[in-house]
Amino acid sequence: IQMTQSPSPLSASVGDRVRITCRASESVRSSLNWYQHKPGKAPKLLIYSATTLQDGVPSRFSGSGSGTDFTLSITDLHPEDSATYYCQQSYNTPRTFGQGTKVEI
Amino acid sequence: QVQLQESGPGLVKPSQTLSLTCSVSGDSISSGRYYWSWIRQPAGKGLEWIGRFYSSGGTNYSPSLESRVTISVDTSKNQFALNLTSVTAADTAVYYCAREGRGGTLWWHFDLWGRGTLVTVSS
Numbered sequence: 139i140q141m142t143q144s145p146s147p148l149s150a151s152v153g154d155r156v157r158i159t160c161r162a163s164e165s166v167r168s169s170l171n172w173y174q175h176k177p178g179k180a181p182k183l184l185i186y187s188a189t190t191l192q193d194g195v196p197s198r199f200s201g202s203g204s205g206t207d208f209t210l211s212i213t214d215l216h217p218e219d220s221a222t223y224y225c226q227q228s229y230n231t232p233r234t235f236g237q238g239t240k241v242e243i
Numbered sequence: 244q245v246q247l248q249e250s251g252p253g254l255v256k257p258s259q260t261l262s263l264t265c266s267v268s269g270d271s272i273s274s275g276r277y278y279w280s281w282i283r284q285p286a287g288k289g290l291e292w293i294g295r296f297y298s299s300g301g302t303n304y305s306p307s308l309e310s311r312v313t314i315s316v317d318t319s320k321n322q323f324a325l326n327l328t329s330v331t332a333a334d335t336a337v338y339y340c341a342r343e344g345r346g347g348t349l350w351w352h353f354d355l356w357g358r359g360t361l362v363t364v365s366s
Contacts, residue, residue: 169350180339180356181290187348224290228351232305233292
């Protein structure tokens with residue numbers, strides 16, 4: 139299953155609301171996860187099963203969608219949100235990731 | 244606190260075998276509740292899933308790498324390993340090990356990652 143993200147990159151300002159979209163080449167139902175990745179660090183799980191916020195992740199992050207179209211929203215953008223964001227499907231193997239969206243603040 | 248730590252050579256010669264180990268602390272890889280995966284990221288590129296093993300002894304591999312990859316486990320050391328044969332410069336990447344769980348939901352997700360280790364393929 140191919141995962142396609144847009145836009146890339148994304149430039150925004152502190153306090154903005156941003157949306158990153160992810161489209162699957164076929165339905166993955168709700169098996170869609172979002173990760174935040176900063177240089178030199180391990181990727182961090184933000185959202186799983188399309189809409190569930192991982193423990194400890196700020197509530198300004200949210201996910202929506204099902205089937206083939208998904209969105210990661212970040213409200214009230216903070217400087218520390220500067221990172222690359224990846225979607226990933228777990229509907230089947232091989233597990234596949236989107237190409238990433240770099241958020242520049 | 245569960246932690247994953249990758250280890251292995253940082254430099255491998257072309258045509259040789261890349262071997263990495265992931266040491267797991269704070270949880271048993273034999274518990275049966277998780278899949279244990281290898282994922283890589285070439286410089287300037289996105290994340291690529293390599294493969295996984297599960298406690299019943301099974302493995303799944305990416306079709307693009309399947310002919311060169313083996314993932315094995317040493318339950319006595321609570322470690323799992325990656326072997327990638329016949330490497331080329333295209334295999335230069337940061338390699339991560341990761342735990343995949345379901346967290347009470349229907350679907351799986353990578354909830355815990357190692358910090359990654361850079362492997363360079365060069366003569």
